[in-house]
Amino acid sequence: MSEETLNNSSVSLAALKAGDRTEFARLVDATSNHIYHMALKILRDPQDAEDVLQESYIKALRALPNFEGRSTLSTWLYRIAVNEALMLLRKRRINLVSVEDETDEDDEQPGLVLTDWAGLPENELLSAESRQRLEAAVDTLPDTLRIVFMLRDIEGLSIKETAELLDLTETAVKTRLLRARLKLRNHLSIYFGEHLTEKSE
């Protein structure tokens, strides 16, 4: 979650509740980029992501009088956006609770790639090309794994929250998370492994 962005701009909840438009604009400015890209990663459709973006703020404005501040403002807002995105996914009849976890589809896991690339410098790990590879790797995941990875590992929801939102058991969330992490780790290990080979040549 980009708490930092919001903290830096220190949006006042009291002012928001009082209907201060400037404060609302500051909230939108600090959070809209995160919400849009999060929705885009979940839905993989720019139009759907834009709908989620707009609806999230409209719902947030409506719900604001009841917001008690138990979580931070941005966490609360991102939860609204996640819910909106999941609602759209369900409308599209994407089955988030498929029973594929219980099948042995993945028993034939590829061998683990054992390249130690974690020590590569950050500027290489997060170069524009690397970021493209990260995105492409996530896109190879089936929806059921991608959404769990998005919510837990990128959005930082707890296992319990992820399970509740997706109507899954915590065990199913952990199983999917493991499979998503292994697949992504293997993708990145192959990619960064090539970097290491090039460097040593």
Next chain:
Amino acid sequence: MTEKCTCKGLTSSISDYLDGELPPELCAELEQHMSECENCSIVFNTMYKTIDLYRQPDPNNPLPDDIKSRLYHRLHLEDYLVKKT
């Protein structure tokens, strides 16, 4: 290098460990194992790094202008589109 890690059964523990979901006694066992097993140590480090990379926001990926404009209009915040909010 691609090979079957002989400790494959531990990948699930490594993932749980990263989530803080592994019982304390198993944590100690896993930490001890990773200090002796290079393969598991690599799996842990690279899995941790994989998640870490995905969590880093991309500073070069702003909200597209047309989407921002439509959002501000929908929220009746047009006045704030030109001004720095």
